[in-house]
Amino acid sequence: MIKLTVNGRPRQADVEPEMPLLWVLRDVLDVKGPKFGCGIAQCGACTVHVDGEPMRSCSVPVSAVAGKRIVTIEGLAQGGKPHPVQQAWIELQVPQCGYCQGGQILVAAALLRKKPNPTDADIDEAMTNLCRCGTYARIRTAIHAAAKSAGTKSKA
Amino acid sequence: MTTALNPSRRKFLKNSAAVGGGLVVGFHLPTALAQSGAPQPAPGAQINAWVVVRPDDAVIIRYARSEMGQGSMTSAAQLVAEELGADWKKVRVEYASTNEQVRLKRPWGDMAAVGSRTIRQSQEYLRKGGATAREMLVAAAAQDWKVPASECVAAGGVITHAPSRRKVSFGKVAAAAAKMDPPKEVALKDPKDWTIAGKPIPRVDIPDTVMGRQRYGIDAQMPGMVYAAIAQCPVFGGKAKSYDAAKIQGRRGILKTLTIDGDNAVVVVADNWWRAKEALKDVAIVWDDAGSGAVSSASIMEFLKAGFNEEVVPVAKRAGDADKALAEAAKVVQAEYFTPFQAHCTLEPQTCTVLIKDGRVDVWTSTQNAEATHATAAGVAGVPLENVYVHRMQLGGGFGRRGAQDYTRQATQIAKAMPGTPVKLLWTREEDMQHDLYRPASLIRLKGGLDAAGNPVAFWTRVAAPSIIATLLKLPLKDGIDPQAVASFSDLPFSIPNVRVEYAQRNPHVPVGFWRTVGHSQNPFVRECFVDELAQAAGKDPYEFRRSMLTSAPKDLAILDAVAQKAGWGKPLPAGVFRGIAETEAYGSYVACVAELSGNAKGEIAIHRIVVGLDCGYMVNPDNITAQIQGSVVYALSALFWGDITIKDGRVEQTNFHDYRLMRLAEMPKVEIVLAPTGGFWGGVGEPANAPVAPAVCNAIFAATGKRARSHPLSKEGFSLVKA
Numbered sequence: 001m002i003k004l005t006v007n008g009r010p011r012q013a014d015v016e017p018e019m020p021l022l023w024v025l026r027d028v029l030d031v032k033g034p035k036f037g038c039g040i041a042q043c044g045a046c047t048v049h050v051d052g053e054p055m056r057s058c059s060v061p062v063s064a065v066a067g068k069r070i071v072t073i074e075g076l077a078q079g080g081k082p083h084p085v086q087q088a089w090i091e092l093q094v095p096q097c098g099y100c101q102g103g104q105i106l107v108a109a110a111l112l113r114k115k116p117n118p119t120d121a122d123i124d125e126a127m128t129n130l131c132r133c134g135t136y137a138r139i140r141t142a143i144h145a146a147a148k149s150a151g152t153k154s155k156a
Numbered sequence: 157m158t159t160a161l162n163p164s165r166r167k168f169l170k171n172s173a174a175v176g177g178g179l180v181v182g183f184h185l186p187t188a189l190a191q192s193g194a195p196q197p198a199p200g201a202q203i204n205a206w207v208v209v210r211p212d213d214a215v216i217i218r219y220a221r222s223e224m225g226q227g228s229m230t231s232a233a234q235l236v237a238e239e240l241g242a243d244w245k246k247v248r249v250e251y252a253s254t255n256e257q258v259r260l261k262r263p264w265g266d267m268a269a270v271g272s273r274t275i276r277q278s279q280e281y282l283r284k285g286g287a288t289a290r291e292m293l294v295a296a297a298a299q300d301w302k303v304p305a306s307e308c309v310a311a312g313g314v315i316t317h318a319p320s321r322r323k324v325s326f327g328k329v330a331a332a333a334a335k336m337d338p339p340k341e342v343a344l345k346d347p348k349d350w351t352i353a354g355k356p357i358p359r360v361d362i363p364d365t366v367m368g369r370q371r372y373g374i375d376a377q378m379p380g381m382v383y384a385a386i387a388q389c390p391v392f393g394g395k396a397k398s399y400d401a402a403k404i405q406g407r408r409g410i411l412k413t414l415t416i417d418g419d420n421a422v423v424v425v426a427d428n429w430w431r432a433k434e435a436l437k438d439v440a441i442v443w444d445d446a447g448s449g450a451v452s453s454a455s456i457m458e459f460l461k462a463g464f465n466e467e468v469v470p471v472a473k474r475a476g477d478a479d480k481a482l483a484e485a486a487k488v489v490q491a492e493y494f495t496p497f498q499a500h501c502t503l504e505p506q507t508c509t510v511l512i513k514d515g516r517v518d519v520w521t522s523t524q525n526a527e528a529t530h531a532t533a534a535g536v537a538g539v540p541l542e543n544v545y546v547h548r549m550q551l552g553g554g555f556g557r558r559g560a561q562d563y564t565r566q567a568t569q570i571a572k573a574m575p576g577t578p579v580k581l582l583w584t585r586e587e588d589m590q591h592d593l594y595r596p597a598s599l600i601r602l603k604g605g606l607d608a609a610g611n612p613v614a615f616w617t618r619v620a621a622p623s624i625i626a627t628l629l630k631l632p633l634k635d636g637i638d639p640q641a642v643a644s645f646s647d648l649p650f651s652i653p654n655v656r657v658e659y660a661q662r663n664p665h666v667p668v669g670f671w672r673t674v675g676h677s678q679n680p681f682v683r684e685c686f687v688d689e690l691a692q693a694a695g696k697d698p699y700e701f702r703r704s705m706l707t708s709a710p711k712d713l714a715i716l717d718a719v720a721q722k723a724g725w726g727k728p729l730p731a732g733v734f735r736g737i738a739e740t741e742a743y744g745s746y747v748a749c750v751a752e753l754s755g756n757a758k759g760e761i762a763i764h765r766i767v768v769g770l771d772c773g774y775m776v777n778p779d780n781i782t783a784q785i786q787g788s789v790v791y792a793l794s795a796l797f798w799g800d801i802t803i804k805d806g807r808v809e810q811t812n813f814h815d816y817r818l819m820r821l822a823e824m825p826k827v828e829i830v831l832a833p834t835g836g837f838w839g840g841v842g843e844p845a846n847a848p849v850a851p852a853v854c855n856a857i858f859a860a861t862g863k864r865a866r867s868h869p870l871s872k873e874g875f876s877l878v879k880a
Contacts, residue, residue, distance in 0.1 A: 016408070023430035027383065032375040033368035035552065037503045038585045042813035045503055073368030082367065089366045093358055093779055096225030096787055098365030099372060099503045099552030124822035130813060132503045132553050133225045134790025136824040138783070 002066050006031055007075025017063035021055075022046045024062045025072065033073035033102045037130070044129030047103035048072050054110045073102030076109060085109045088146035096133030103129050108143050117147050201330035203292055204338060205252070205263035206236050206285035209330035213313055215242045218252040220264035221274045222524050223361055224554035225787075226842040227780035228274035230359040232282055234776055235275070238353040239286030239345060240293075242326070243313030249360050254530040254546040268525040270559050270670060272743040272840025275776055279838050280344075287342035289333075296332035297324050347774050347835065356779030361550065373522030373549040374582060376509035381578040382411055383429035384570050385436045388421040388591050391445035391806035392665050395419040398442045404435040413439060416569040423570055429582050448665045448806040456664045456803060457494075460599040463620030463660030470636030470661075472646040476654035481614035485605030488614075489693045491686055493602070494867040495678035497801035498595035498671050499816055504552020505588040508567035511578040512537050517544045517568070518578075522551040524558040532561040536568035555791075556670035560593050560628065589816055590808040593669025594801050596622040598641070600682045605654070610694030612705060617645055618658040619679075622668045626661065636661070643675030644683050644740050644847075649709035666803060672791055673846035676742040681796075684738035684851035685866065688858065698855060699725050699737050711771060711834065712739055715746040718832040719769035723750035733764055736855025738848040745772040745839030749848035754880075755860040761870070762880040763793075763853065768845050769830030773837035781841050785829050788845035794819040796850045797877050800869045823877055 003012045006029060013028045025031040025048070034057050037045035041059040048057045049071040076083045082090065085108045095101040104127065111118055111126040118126070123143055131139070200210030208216040217236045223229035233249045236242075252264045265281060266273075290310045297315040298305035301322055308317050316323050347354060364370040389395055399422050401413040409427040416423055422441050426432035463469070482488055508521040510533065517537045523529040526546050534544045551558055567581035583591070598621035605614030623638035625631050637659050639646065645657040671677060691701035699720050706713040716739040720726075725735065732754045739748035752765040768785050775781055798817035802809045810816040854865045857875065865873045 019430055023428060027428035027430065030377060032371070032377070035372070035504065036374060036582070037505070038813050040585075040812055040814065043503060077367065086366045090358070090363055093362060093783065095362055095365045096227070096783060097503070097551060097553045098225065098361070098370055101365055102368050105366065127821040130503065130818055130820065131790075132501055132555070132818060134787035134819070134824075135783070136790060136819075136821040137786050137827060139821060140824075 002062050004062075004065055004067065005069045007071055013062065015062060018061045020058050021048070021060045021062050021065055021070070022057040025057065025070070031072050031074065035099055035102065037100070042130070043100065044103045044107065045100045047106045047129065049106055049110065052110070052113070054107045071106075073105060076106065083109055084146045084150045085112065085142070088142040088149065092138050092142045092145060094135050094138040094142050096135055100129055100131045104131065104139055108139070108146065111143070112147055112150065116151060118143060201334040203289040203330065203333055204285055206282065207240060207289035209293070209326045209333070211327045211330070213243070213246050213325045213327035215240070215247045215313065215326065217247055217249050218264070219249050220252045220267045220278070222269035222526065222548065222551060222554065224269060224524065224551035224558070226269070226274070226554075226784060227359050227777060228269060229361060230357060231275055231776040231780060232278065233360065234353045234355070234357060235279055235282040236286035238350055239283045240290045241310035241312065242352070244352050244357065246313055251548045254526045255542070255544065257527065258530065258541045267527045268559060269554065270524055270556065272843040276744055276838040276840050283344050284342055287344055288338050291339045291342055292333040292336040293326055293329055295336045296329040300324070300329065300332065353776050354774070355777070357777060359780065365550075370550050372504055372552045373509070373520065374504055374507045374552065376520035376547075376549065376580060378511070378578050381509070381580055382425050382427060382574065383432050384423050384425045384567070384579055384581040385429060385432035386421050386423050386566065386581060386583060386587060387436055387439070387441060388417075388587060389443050389445075390590060391443065391448050392667055393448055394444050394446040396422050396441050397444045400440040403438040403440070407435055410435050412574065414570070414573055416566055421566065425570065425574065425579065429580070433584060445806050451665055451806045452804050453802045456597060456666070457599070459664055460597065460620045460662050463599070463662045464601060464618060466660050469618065469658045471656060472637045472642040472659050473648060473655055473657040478614050478616045478654045478656040481654035482603055482605045482616060485613055486608040487606040487693055489604045489606070489686075489689050491602050491689060491866060493600045493682040493685070495598050495681065496799070496868055497597045497666060498795050498799045499589055499592045499801050499810070500553075500555045500557035500671055501589070501813075501816065501818060502551070502553030502555060502557050505583040505585055506557075506563035507580065507582045508563045509578060509580040510567045510571035512568070512571045513576050515539055515543055518547065519544065519564065519568070520547040520549055521564060522549050522558055523561070523564070524551065524554045524556070525561070528559065528561050529564050532564045533568045536565055537572055555672040556674065557592065560669055585813070586811045589810050589812060592801075593628060593667050595671030595674070595677060596624065596641070596668040598678055600679070602682070602686045604686065604690045606690065606694050610696055612650065612652045612690055614654040615648065615650070615652045616656050618660060619645065620660040620662050622663045623661045624668050624670060624674070627663050628667065628669050633661070640675035642679070644679040644742070647741065649712045649741065650705040651708050652705065665806070673742065673788075673843040676740065676843070676847040677792070677795070680738065680740040680742070680847040681850040681854065681868075684740065684848065685854050685864070688736070688855045689864065697726075702737070702739060711746045712741060714834060715739060715748045715769050715771045715832055718830050719748035719750055719767055722769065722828065722830045723752070723767040725750060734856050734859035736852045736857070736859055738851035738855060740847050742844035742847045743840030744837065745770055745841065745844040747844045747848050749852035751849070751852040751856040753853065753856045753860060755857060755875075759861070759874040759876060760878045761857060761860075761875050762878050763825035764880045765826050765828065766849065766852070767828045767830065768849065769832050770841070770845055771832045771834050772839035772841050772844070773833060774835055775831065775833045778831055781831060782829050784841050785845040786827055788843070789827050789849055790819050790824060792846045792849035793825075793853070793877070796853060796868055797870045797875070800872065822879070825880060
């Protein structure tokens, strides 16, 4: 039995240790936010936070994250309020089909935690998830907007 | 979250009959609502197929086509709400039911979201649906007040009778309105008076997406569900000769192994998908390649080339005498262009969930053609159409891939083998990459003739390419022409007196399909680059040369001018930076592009700026149109620089995103968009902007490097994309 914390709730799964975290979340724990896109850590649609770090859950055996804190797109908002990145994503109408966007948002949120005012180069380096709909221009704008709004709030 | 397996249709019918006063004729609870898990609100009165009004003034607008990120769920509802006079804040959008579509003899018309047609081909009946419902609501209020309906106005969800200063909200009169006879004729608003349509209204589906609440086909979930992984014969058209599942017997979670599609595919069913997928790797399958095991990209190229040896082929367009004019021309330019097979790569791989129980079939899936999904499930399950319920989920990308229903056909076969058990079929990325319906590879030869003054006098082209219409849709070709194969040639806008456009149909064994922008994703590249070659031969500026040929095509000319102006065509550029330009019609809209880039001797191309303009006539949601253009540029550049499906030993060589490369954020150039709607017509939005990007970039590459890239992908032509 493997134990982990998912979006603040203790969860456990009786699965093979090598089963990827993505499939434990999706098929065993019914957490559908992380998406399957490639299975080889290329696209990032399966991104989750593991102890605060973005990871591509399709390529992480569940045994490697036993006891760790997992946050998926469903758990990013705190106290019922959208995360600043989510707020910016809504305001700037970033998603198209939206399938990759949970992953994109989680990577952006982690970037902003490390670099509250990222440069375009920082964004280029961090945002390697694929978006087939081609929302990249809006992702960049939204990250800058989220940085600005978070900055404004912390000053206030 | 658990999906309700049996939408409480009967209960809803009863309730809505009571509320709607008998007019409601059998709409079951919309899927999204049933699945939300939220408390079910009181059903409302159905005014007509498009509009339901609840007692609390909430307006439900039914959406018939599909939402795959193109935003039409919102813009279609904007058109209905505009004519309805609704308060947009109280509007909710829900999918129309395919089951009711069958039972009520297609009240919603075409449900397919393909060909950029959701707005342009439904706008009239969507607007009439809203206007008709408005008239019925107004009539109900007028009857209650005993005043002429002509004195009442509906706006913001409220009906007002100004002379008596009375007001009533939609919800209060909805039940009475539902009993009214619909008016036979309704007047539609002049688009200049729009207050909801034409505005950049936020998309209705985005908050759910951003908060992680959106449900895609892959997310279907219900008690007792089992999961299927599939291995299709790697060689198209082949099948499994035999398979040995001894190694997975008794393995944890494994429930069943079977073949489907006439042994074309082997399937393992398990209690979760990962177990099914892993077990399938250990099933030893012997494939029969059906004689196609030696086909390669090289052999397909030879097969296409043979299309140029045919003496007589169908002619798609003829004007004057192209042969004679070419023979007499002062200068003749000849070229051969190639565009390769492309994969759709919807980020959500193909998936479908089916439950067959007691003669009823429930399907949960991502589809661009819900009626085709419905019919496929009914046909495979062998049940009447009335017994099928398609629960439409958000699509994780479409791009033309999810019009075909191969995955529904497969999932229904598996479910048929496991009656009473819901089965979710999910393809791996590798299956998706290797069993797509690819954009056809196309080989095109052209000849252009110039007179002594450099004016174009003759244009000849022959397209040697597969036919999607003949092979995928299996429809007869009118006069031997597949319109997609000759798109942008058969409707050549240029004032050239002698033209002949020919089509040699060449169908290799690789299955082809509708890939975003279809023929317009490849032929404008060929046409507009060849026009550049003609301009060069004529010693003329590519922009001015085009202008001189567009004298009888005012809309083409207008968007060309608008984009050239925005880009500052003709104005000096920084040293080493060069421009290219292209223009075409596509899906009833007019699109043009100017690319600015620099290149070096190593073939490294840095794109400094891309300007794209679109004239779609009337704009329903400008922000969404901008988003579609932004996305189209990425789609076009991915295909131009890297997209390449190649064949070896009868099968696709690429397997996943490491060897079929898509553009990433860091590679995205700066894009400026010109929305230049001229009104008076309804053009498409989701696909057109893909068309002019590749030729504009390639023409700029020629300007920068002197090298003419006549074949894709550019990575094979010695070019790479680097940061500007």
